[in-house]
Amino acid sequence: MAKNEFDIIKHYFAQQQLQRDDVALAIGDDCALVNVAADYSVAVSTDSLVAGTHFLADADPAAVAYKALASNLSDLAAMGATPAWVSLALTLPTIDEAWLAPFCHSFFELANQYNIQLIGGDTTKGPLSITLTVQGLVPRGQALTRSGAQVGDDVYVTGDLGDSAAGLALILQQQYCDQHLASTLIERHFKASPRVSVGEALRGIASAALDISDGVVADVKHIAARSNVAIEIEVEQLPLSAELLAFCDGERQQAQQLALSSGEEYELCFTASAANRDALKAALAHTNVKYTCIGKVKAGSGLSLLQFGKPLTWQLFGWDHFVVKDN
Amino acid sequence: MAKNEFDIIKHYFAQQQLQRDDVALAIGDDCALVNVAADYSVAVSTDSLVAGTHFLADADPAAVAYKALASNLSDLAAMGATPAWVSLALTLPTIDEAWLAPFCHSFFELANQYNIQLIGGDTTKGPLSITLTVQGLVPRGQALTRSGAQVGDDVYVTGDLGDSAAGLALILQQQYCDQHLASTLIERHFKASPRVSVGEALRGIASAALDISDGVVADVKHIAARSNVAIEIEVEQLPLSAELLAFCDGERQQAQQLALSSGEEYELCFTASAANRDALKAALAHTNVKYTCIGKVKAGSGLSLLQFGKPLTWQLFGWDHFVVKDN
Structure with missing residues (x-):
């Protein structure tokens, strides 16, 4: 049976059970048509995963799909947006x-x-890659941006940091550990949960937010730059899992450095005023996601790392597929 | 000077002069934020161009950019949507x-x-490809779809057909002709105009529409299938440019076959009732785009080709990058 582009689309991509009321027309025409409720803004984000750069060409396709969609949902979460629609561009050899x-x-x-409903996309022949454009809805004026951090705010992260980097090191066979621990960390690399419910709960409470996709060090600098403030992180407050500490053989400094530089965490980093501490606790209680204060917003610019309150001079870099580091 | 992903984005992609009022937040955060006027729907389309499949790796980058955006604008035109926002995923070696x-x-x-404003995207390392997601606005209920063709409607196309295929054959050096003619046809392959003003003018007049991206033969079948009708095309009515006829050395049948199978034309094909002929003429007059009646909508299913009213049995295929034809 001959399979062409149209058969693929029909067979695989028109099968989603979910049908949203705000989708007037989904797959099968020149465009999808969607409707937006009054007083909402649309949050739009695009991310590509390329074989050989973001995943191994022989990676489990289920894991690749999860990672592609989860990383995009994480961008919606970082804006406080509720997921709505996704377009999928899939290039296959x-x-x-x-x-x-x-x-x-x-x-x-x-x-x-x-x-979130798949509303369209494109299927093309070529080197394996996946590009998603996700769209979400947020009440107008309530989106969480990177530019609202205020001097005196607390700096928080959700979940634990560093597990994803440890999982990646294991996948790439750069490091080894016992099998049970390895499978836990690899699972965390592939199966990070997008913090959508946290993002929604932070509307009106957080002053700035983003998701950690290039490493805390790199990402926090974006908040500092866009908000025209300085940020101090106390490395002893970084949330580290028991598994990460075991992976590092109890070397706390190694675990902290992984936590600071680990990309693809998909945890949220956000700022909120001290006056909102109770509101934050109440708002996040129902999400069952832990969050930890890791620092403070200060006057000035850039990022400083502290350990027990004293300046640190670790050289750490965010993840950048185009920059080769010599360390 | 070190250039990383962020420098690229900042330097090249944050430079668009156009700033739309409905873009609340453009490049630089986790998502863009856009607002939709009440009583409008959003039309969304995604298309990828992959080096080696859709263009040659050493193709002029300006021509590649034009083609990528023009082909996506053409999808908006086919829905009668007015372009608004675009996201760009660019993968570069x-x-x-x-x-x-x-x-x-x-x-x-x-x-x-x-x-149309660039509101975001992603820049990644890998084999050269471009994926765009374009969004446009159309008054609710007025979008042109593939499913509204009625028995008795006329079938129209804009512009001339086949020049793009002739240009491609020249680029691929599968055929030759004199230099002046060749440069005209190659220019038409690379620089097809998306028929946005035609699409807008067809709101409320056309019963169905699409853009010709896989060849008239393949695309018209989509209207027939989605509308549950048959479509007859009279090949003697196909609009052929003087340049295409010259390219075919006056072989009219070869020109007609190119016109029927040429992909990437980005002309619109649409249906409209005979009662709307005057309205159509008035609506399209200001667009300065010619349009030609090439057939009729009939009861039944599928596509029939006629020549001087008599059935033809040419074997023609639409363009499909996954299917290798043996002719």
């Missing part, structure tokens, strides 16, 4: 149904969980 | 400023012309 079937199953499982 | 500068110049020139 050949039509490989053994790859497509688990990819789609995993993609739709996560999409359904977050109530 | 290396940071090559000699490639990026003309790419961006060409991209923004066309974007400004159509009042």
